[in-house]
Amino acid sequence: xxxxxxxxxxxxxxxxxxELEHLILTGELKPGExxxxxxxxxxxGTSRGPLREATRSLQAKGLVESIRNRGVFVRSxxxxxxxxxxxxxxxxxxxxxxxxxDLVNDQMLAKLNAFLDQMDEIAASKNFDDYxxxxxxxxxxxxxxxxxxxxVKEYKGFVxxxxxxxARGLVQAGGLSVSNREHREMVxxxxxxxxxxxxxxxxxxxxxSKIRFRSTLGSAESRL
Numbered sequence: 001x002x003x004x005x006x007x008x009x010x011x012x013x014x015x016x017x018x019e020l021e022h023l024i025l026t027g028e029l030k031p032g033e034x035x036x037x038x039x040x041x042x043x044x045g046t047s048r049g050p051l052r053e054a055t056r057s058l059q060a061k062g063l064v065e066s067i068r069n070r071g072v073f074v075r076s077x078x079x080x081x082x083x084x085x086x087x088x089x090x091x092x093x094x095x096x097x098x099x100x101x102d103l104v105n106d107q108m109l110a111k112l113n114a115f116l117d118q119m120d121e122i123a124a125s126k127n128f129d130d131y132x133x134x135x136x137x138x139x140x141x142x143x144x145x146x147x148x149x150x151x152v153k154e155y156k157g158f159v160x161x162x163x164x165x166x167a168r169g170l171v172q173a174g175g176l177s178v179s180n181r182e183h184r185e186m187v188x189x190x191x192x193x194x195x196x197x198x199x200x201x202x203x204x205x206x207x208x209s210k211i212r213f214r215s216t217l218g219s220a221e222s223r224l
Contacts, residue, residue, distance in 0.1 A: 016044055017054035024063050024074055025163045031076040035064065062161050075164055079217050082165035086210035089158040090203050092151060097186065097202030099146045101195045108145060112187045115141070116180060123176035131176050138183065142202075165213075175212070182208060 020040075023029040035055060037048050044051065055072045058064045065075045077085070100108075115138040122131045136159075143155050182205045189201035 012046060013050045013053040013057070016046065016050055017057050019044065020054055020058060021061075021063065021160075024058070025160065029074050031074050031164050033074045034070075035072045035074070037071075062157060063164070075161075077161050077165040079165065082162060083210060083214065085158050085161055085165075086206060086213065089155065089162070090206035090210070092155050092158070093143070093206050094199045094203030096143050096146050096148075096151060096155070097189065097198035097200075098195045099148060099151075100142065100190055101193055101198040103145065103147070104190045104193065109187065109191055111141065112138070112190070116184055116187060119176070119180045119183065123180055126176060128176065135179065142186075179209075 020029070020035075029035070037051060041048050041051055055064055055066075059066060059072070063075055064072050066072050115134065119131060119134055119138065122134065139159070140156075143152050146152070182201075186198070186201045186205055189198040192198070
């Protein structure tokens, strides 16, 4: 295999991986669902080779699992595991707040406040499907702004796994506004430049998310 063929195969595998990840995280491919190689190969217009390479990468991310003699399935995350992930995510996100308190500047605060205003506007209409991606982008911006690649990688891995445990369905009235009030507390803490205050605000946000998640267990509803 020459270098050009390797490059083409690698690029195709990356594209398929991102597409499959999108299907999983948006719920089109549901937890416990088997990945049908024939259907997916036809959908992406590719052979099974790049598809299998892509699923191996997703397995390393914890989004799918391979079961011998049965195939590859979207991974299921139990409520117990999800609650454990929330605990570790809270610690990592708290660290992100502490690091950002030393890095925050006017440009970052302007960007964060723009996110908050956008989420307030969406929350008023109680539109979860519009709120959700902006909420994810807000958290991603915070974590990425730390400049700590190890923290970013671990945090995103935990968030992806929590996607598998949450139903992106109904949101109880006021849930979005409550979530964004906590976001404002985090940004205010950053603006103060106080490390301990920022760490506590970031940690508390995930802890509250855990409490809201626990309250939905056994129902089809989930809040942020």
